[in-house]
Amino acid sequence: MTVTREPSSAAPRPGRHSAVRSLLRLWPYVRPVRGRLVVGALSAVVASCLGLLIPLTLKWIVDGPVAGHDPSGVWLGGLALLVLGVAEAGLFGVRRMIVAGPLARVEADMRAALYARLQRLPVSFHDRWPSGQLLSRATTDLMLLRIFLSFPLTFLLVNGVTIVVGCVILLQQRWTLGLVLLAPVVPMVVLCSVFEERYARTARKAQDQIGDLTTVVEESVLGIRVIKGFGRHRGQERAFRALSWRLWETELRKAGLLGTLWALIVILPELAIGAALVLGVVEVGDGELSAGTLVAFLSTALALRWPVESIGFLLAITNESATATDRFFEVMDTAEASAEDAAAPVSTGVRVKEPGLRLEGVWFRYPDAPADAPPVLCGVDLRVRPGETMALVGATGSGKTTLTALVPRLHEPTAGRIVLDGRDITGLSRERLRELVAVAFEEPTLFSASAAENVLMGAPDAGEERLLAALAVAQAEFVHELPQGRRTRLGEQGLSLSGGQRQRLALARAVIGDPRFLVLDDPLSALDVHTEALVEAALREVLATTTALVVAHRPSTVLLADRVALLSRGRIAAVGTHHELLHTNREYASLMSGPAGPEGGDPR
Structure with a gap:
């Protein structure tokens, strides 16, 4: 069950060791x-x-x-x-x-x-x-x-x-x-x-x-x-x-x-x-x-x-x-x-007229991937307009999570560039980029700290009012019922909470800083139907004031978006509204279909 390995990134060892x-x-x-x-x-x-x-x-x-x-x-x-x-x-x-x-x-x-x-x-x-x-x-x-x-x-x-x-x-x-x-x-x-x-x-x-x-x-x-x-x-x-x-x-x-x-x-x-x-x-x-x-x-x-x-x-x-x-x-x-800035090209810092989020000819392959392995992303071009919510849909392995990781520079594109409000992200300092872009992942990571401290990692200077507002948006008011309320220390990786509770705290952490851009990787997958509906209703208000890229699997999550981008084999295959793609794209219709028909159910 357990596989151990030597660190593949270790420096090459010389033939003769020199202790001095x-x-x-x-x-x-x-x-x-x-x-x-x-x-x-x-x-x-x-x-x-x-x-x-x-x-x-x-x-x-x-x-x-x-x-x-x-x-x-x-x-x-x-x-x-x-x-x-x-x-x-x-x-x-x-x-x-x-x-x-x-x-x-x-x-x-x-x-x-x-x-x-x-x-x-x-x-x-x-x-x-x-x-x-x-x-x-x-x-x-x-x-x-x-x-x-x-x-x-x-x-x-x-x-x-x-x-x-x-x-x-x-x-x-x-x-x-x-x-x-x-x-x-x-x-x-x-x-x-x-x-x-x-x-x-x-x-x-x-x-x-x-x-x-x-x-x-x-x-x-x-x-x-x-x-x-x-x-x-x-x-x-x-x-x-x-x-x-x-x-x-x-x-x-x-x-x-x-x-x-x-x-x-x-x-x-x-x-x-x-x-x-x-x-x-x-x-x-x-x-x-x-x-x-x-x-x-x-x-x-x-x-x-x-x-x-x-x-x-x-x-x-x-x-x-x-x-x-x-x-x-x-x-x-x-x-x-x-380091993140070492391999990145230096941006000229020149602004273009179009604000919003744009990916231009973005290619990506993992550095340690086999030489004959195909790239994860192949020339992705995508534009998310200011204030727009774009849903990213695709089959398992199509590169959705990888693409979302490129926006906050968790990975560096192999080729192409990503532009926020007209500026190449490589021309922004890490601190400034983290202020502009907030992320929430499908597998949330929490730390051995209090519930409030975990949420405030998204905005350390946020006050009580913003903390309560973020908890409300994420339907995470359950923290008030914990033994010491918001000051209750969570277990390692938050395992003392359910999967849905961890996701809600991670979502609260993402929205507390009122980010200019929001990147969400299927953040509602662990929620029950009723909680999901409440979170979506509150999330609509947040999405109305930000530019968002949301990885979605459920039709209910897709409906939060203004437009949908279909990612297939590392490429953008189609862009349009949910209803347009249902009627014009067979692959999209297949992904969104389920026991309840194309408009409902869980596609997974």
Whole structure:
């Protein structure tokens, strides 16, 4: 029952993944807090370097007070170790306090930017992308990036500096033993290079699978009535289990890669430390090396264990963060390439004498349609006079809904243009176009807000009087009987209401702003006969003062219109009044016919 898919609009993935190149794209969001990040990183570097002074203090204690049997010197050395330890812990604590707030702000800014871009993307983008993939990018991926910026990014620098400084100290203590400890460096670099590419591919696969899993969960919650109604809960459970199993296998591969790298990174330095210990003991026994120097040397080597062993863990998080960055910018880059105004020609802004709504040679095909698929609309020419209501009639699949979506620029025409009151709609800002054109769809969408807030989305500045008038036109006074009246919060997508109630609220939302142009896509299909008659009577008054394009299936809805346009196979086949087309066009007469004859009944 459930079909999951990879987002077809994802950017093409390069043959070799560059984590550094991906993460550098975060700079515009990190730049405002760069000062605090630098201070935090410097605090951590200083703290780590203070930790490397502890072995040198131990050397002084062993070769000095201990060898000379000086108890006061031992106490002094112990105090120095205590001060160094407290200072190291304090600086690490300061770093965390400095960066916590700014990095939470970076995450919030990125999430706000992603949400804003999603709002500006055309409908065709959202048609192609599963919502779960977008949700995982806005939540899981951005949380991972905040974690990366707060810990791995800093400690890649801190541990790198610590390793370099520690190696210098080791070579100064005893360069021969230092070279023994540095022997594993070359094989570790090779291992990390191989690991990075493999882990990046596996991490990307896991993140995409999380998006697929999120999509299934969301669809199951929103479609719970269908699932229960058809008894498909076991099928959904099997689909969810299959996706979970695939994600589990991918996570196991990630864990296997990380475990293998970590084991090798731990084993190689441990072998080197063991070899250095044996050689150092021999040299101490031969009198070539002091005991304090050996203690300092081994203490420094042990202090470098965590910076070295953490390389695998830090690289893993870095690669996951790089893939999360790629996924974030897939949406942001698509927005830049597909925004509503990007592909639209620039209008000259010259007005023509004819007001009203005109479609001139409009063609449309979906961007991801097969190359051999016919266009949805083929050279549509249509004129709706000022103050006129035009009904749009056609068989299922003829392109009616697509045509109505072009007027408010939910989709962009492939060719041709649409003109409102003499101005090409591509020359209007989105804000101005939304003020001029109001829409109501057959499948109404309501939000988890109050009934009044849902209606006021059509005109946020409307007062109480206009709200009540819009509810009256749509015969939506039922909201007054809800538990908290108009302030009653509706369930997700308004599913606590009936289909007819949702349609009436959507219609009220469309008319509350007194739009210059009204586009209605079969807005009365879910109403009973008596409610439909009441809504139509009130709607006539609204239609008398606006220019409207109404998709209609029922003859009763068609009769609201001054004229009717028949859309057939993506073309306007005929235009005329309802009675004219009944007598002159066989296809129209067939569409309008029903059990009660050509003048009545529901044609569907």
